[in-house]
Amino acid sequence: MKLSSVPGFDLGKYGVYGEVAILPVYALAAYPEKLSFVEATSIWMQYMTAYGALIHYGKVSKADYVLITAASSSVGIAAIEITRAQGASRYSRLSSRSSKMALLRSTSVYLTTF
Numbered sequence: 001m002k003l004s005s006v007p008g009f010d011l012g013k014y015g016v017y018g019e020v021a022i023l024p025v026y027a028l029a030a031y032p033e034k035l036s037f038v039e040a041t042s043i044w045m046q047y048m049t050a051y052g053a054l055i056h057y058g059k060v061s062k063a064d065y066v067l068i069t070a071a072s073s074s075v076g077i078a079a080i081e082i083t084r085a086q087g088a089s090r091y092s093r094l095s096s097r098s099s100k101m102a103l104l105r106s107t108s109v110y111l112t113t114f
Contacts (some may be wrong), residue, residue, distance in 0.1 A: 003028045004040050006064035055086070062087035069093045 005027050031040040054060045059082060068079045071092030083090045 002031050002035075002037075002040065004035060004044060005029075011034055046074040046078040047082070049075050050082050054079060054082050060086050060088050064088040065091065067091045067093065 005021065005023055023024065029044060031044075035043075035083050054066070058064075060066060064083075064086075066079070066083045068083070068090060069078045069092075070078050071080060080092065082088055
């Protein structure tokens, strides 16, 4: 099993920039075996940010409608996927009609531009 550390403790409490680190279990997250170390370290922040806002604080459920601003950003895409998993209706807002639109069409959201 591949693991990654995630911030869940005071800065400087645990040294995690070495070859070996001792951390509490709550500060570890498993990631898919098919991802390289570089790929795994690049995805956790977006999903934790979206998850914290939508699930932990917002308690998003199937009955909810969610407006996702900056929907083509990394956190926006994570928010789209998390709300889809919860069954909520997703409305996304973009600043242009560029290639971002094609990306978001594949995520089954209602799109608006401004």
